[in-house]
Amino acid sequence: xxxxxxxxxxxxxxxxxxxxxxxxxxxxxxxxxxxxxxxxxxxxxxxxxxxxxxxxxxxxxxxxxxxxxxxxxxxxxxxxxxxxxxxxxxxxxxxxxxxxxxxxxxxxxxxxxxxxxxxxxxxxxxxxxxxxxxxxxxxxxxxxxxxxxxxxxxxxxxxxxxxxxxxxxxxxxxxxxxxxxxxxxxxxxxxxxxxxxxxxxxxxxxxxxxxxxxxxxxxxxxxxxxxxxxxxxxxxxxxxxxxxxxxxxxxxxxxxxxxxxxxxxxxxxxxxxxxxxxxxxxxxxxxxxxxxxxxxxxxxxxxxxxxxxxxxxxxxxxxxxxxxxxxxxxxxxxxxxxxxxxxxxxxxxxxxxxxxxxxxxxxxxxxxxxxxxxxxxxxxxxxxxxxxxxxxxxxxxxxxxxxxxxxxxxxxxxxxxx
RNA sequence: GCCACGGUGGUGUAACGGUAGCACGGGGGCCUGUGGAGCCCUUAGCCCGAGUUCGAGUCUCGGCUGUGGCCCCA
Numbered sequence: 318x319x320x321x322x323x324x325x326x327x328x329x330x331x332x333x334x335x336x337x338x339x340x341x342x343x344x345x346x347x348x349x350x351x352x353x354x355x356x357x358x359x360x361x362x363x364x365x366x367x368x369x370x371x372x373x374x375x376x377x378x379x380x381x382x383x384x385x386x387x388x389x390x391x392x393x394x395x396x397x398x399x400x401x402x403x404x405x406x407x408x409x410x411x412x413x414x415x416x417x418x419x420x421x422x423x424x425x426x427x428x429x430x431x432x433x434x435x436x437x438x439x440x441x442x443x444x445x446x447x448x449x450x451x452x453x454x455x456x457x458x459x460x461x462x463x464x465x466x467x468x469x470x471x472x473x474x475x476x477x478x479x480x481x482x483x484x485x486x487x488x489x490x491x492x493x494x495x496x497x498x499x500x501x502x503x504x505x506x507x508x509x510x511x512x513x514x515x516x517x518x519x520x521x522x523x524x525x526x527x528x529x530x531x532x533x534x535x536x537x538x539x540x541x542x543x544x545x546x547x548x549x550x551x552x553x554x555x556x557x558x559x560x561x562x563x564x565x566x567x568x569x570x571x572x573x574x575x576x577x578x579x580x581x582x583x584x585x586x587x588x589x590x591x592x593x594x595x596x597x598x599x600x601x602x603x604x605x606x607x608x609x610x611x612x613x614x615x616x617x618x619x620x621x622x623x624x625x626x627x628x629x630x631x632x633x634x635x636x637x638x639x640x641x642x643x644x645x646x647x648x649x650x651x652x653x654x655x656x657x658x659x660x661x662x663x664x665x666x667x668x669x670x671x672x673x674x675x676x677x678x679x680x681x682x683x684x685x686x687x688x689x690x691x692x693x694x695x696x697x698x699x700x701x702x703x704x705x706x707x708x709x710x711x712x713x714x715x716x717x718x719x720x721x722x723x724x725x726x727x728x729x730x731x732x733x734x735x
Numbered sequence: 736g737c738c739a740c741g742g743u744g745g746u747g748u749a750a751c752g753g754u755a756g757c758a759c760g761g762g763g764g765c766c767u768g769u770g771g772a773g774c775c776c777u778u779a780g781c782c783c784g785a786g787u788u789c790g791a792g793u794c795u796c797g798g799c800u801g802u803g804g805c806c807c808c809a
Contacts, residue, residue: 322782325800423736423808424737424806425800434809435809581808626809681768682768682770683762683770684769685769687770697769713771718769
């Protein structure tokens with residue numbers, strides 16, 4: 318056990334791990350850019366009052382405060398975005414992405430850390446459901462770019478959920494929504510008991526509640542669920558059906574399920590909300606929704622909708638891949654040849670090939686040993702090579718070696734690594 | 736914030752309350768220009784602090800931290 322370790326809930330990313338992270342982040346960035354999102358980032362810390370303005374009590378207690386509470390570390394990427402956009406003029410719709418760390422002071426556990434990365438894409442300035450559909454399609458594509466297939470999008474609308482809750486337990490909507498969110502995790506009997514606890518003890522409410530649970534289970538088809546939505550909140554139902562039909566046009570055969578009990582945590586959502594999950598028993602890997610009210614808290618209000626990919630969860634589900642052995646180790650047999658070694662390594666690098674040189678003046682044997690752990694080739698530079706203006710290129714896998722000019726060697730390496 | 740179980744070199748592990756060992760990894764050598772094997776040397780550890788005891792890695796308590804669960808969330 319080291320005397321000093323990373324702070325609680327925070328991690329060091331060693332090279333193999335970091336390599337996977339960077340690859341995943343690059344893959345996501347590439348998709349976001351393809352959909353026209355531009356990069357934008359904000360500081361790790363914000364004025365505390367900015368963060369406190371709109372976050373539930375739960376998150377408030379998780380904020381990392383510094384400077385006697387005057388400043389604090391951002392707990393998500395959406396609130397800082399709202400601050401920036403509400404006091405700047407961007408051509409609308411403004412579409413940005415941001416991949417970076419956020420901090421929450423919680424008890425660490427599976428898939429949950431005190432410092433973790435989110436990959437957000439947001440659209441500011443569009444009230445149309447086209448924005449939702451685009452975000453869903455984009456996130457779906459990003460997730461499949463990471464090698465996951467069969468992702469399912471769960472879709473609901475805050476307005477609808479609220480209306481339904483209101484019809485059953487006026488005044489206790491948020492408790493009821495939280496309870497509905499547990500559906501599937503606890504038994505039906507427990508659901509009913511919990512429902513009674515939060516105020517639905519009378520037979521009439523219970524009947525409505527059981528009725529609703531039953532109708533959700535019975536509504537096997539999207540059409541039936543939409544009809545159920547229509548009954549409670551026509552405007553939400555219209556939005557939902559629009560999102561579904563638009564999303565189908567992205568040519569990705571995106572599987573969308575209406576989940577009338579989907580709630581999501583952040584209380585700034587005002588309209589459609591969505592999550593993406595990869596399968597039963599695996600938590601969601603992305604979530605988002607419309608938060609039209611948030612920007613107005615910081616200045617100029619505007620429409621806004623966003624989605625956030627949970628990098629940590631996605632990475633933990635990805636197969637552990639070893640870094641590929643690539644590149645060339647340019648070995649040097651004696652100090653007087655090191656200058657030539659540098660020149661040859663530089664030539665490889667100029668050609669786009671990863672090149673190492675021996676920094677520790679070690680024996681050729683040691684250099685071979687080291688090279689075999691990370692490289693595909695070793696290029697030996699010694700007396701006879703320097704004299705001939707060439708190098709000995711050895712394929713570390715086959716063990717074959719030959720005396721080549723630098724240009725030939727580069728061609729050979731490229732051929733092999735292609 | 737709550738609950739359960741853990742914490743021995745960098746990693747993985749062993750040691751009845753009695754000298755902290757082993758393997759892998761790292762560095763060097765056997766081998767002064769050719770790797771993956773073998774052998775040798777070396778490096779490096781009982782999470783922290785109290786208590787019980789002649790004596791604590793081992794028992795007790797507290798803290799820190801890790802894993803998992805609850806809550807909540809990504």
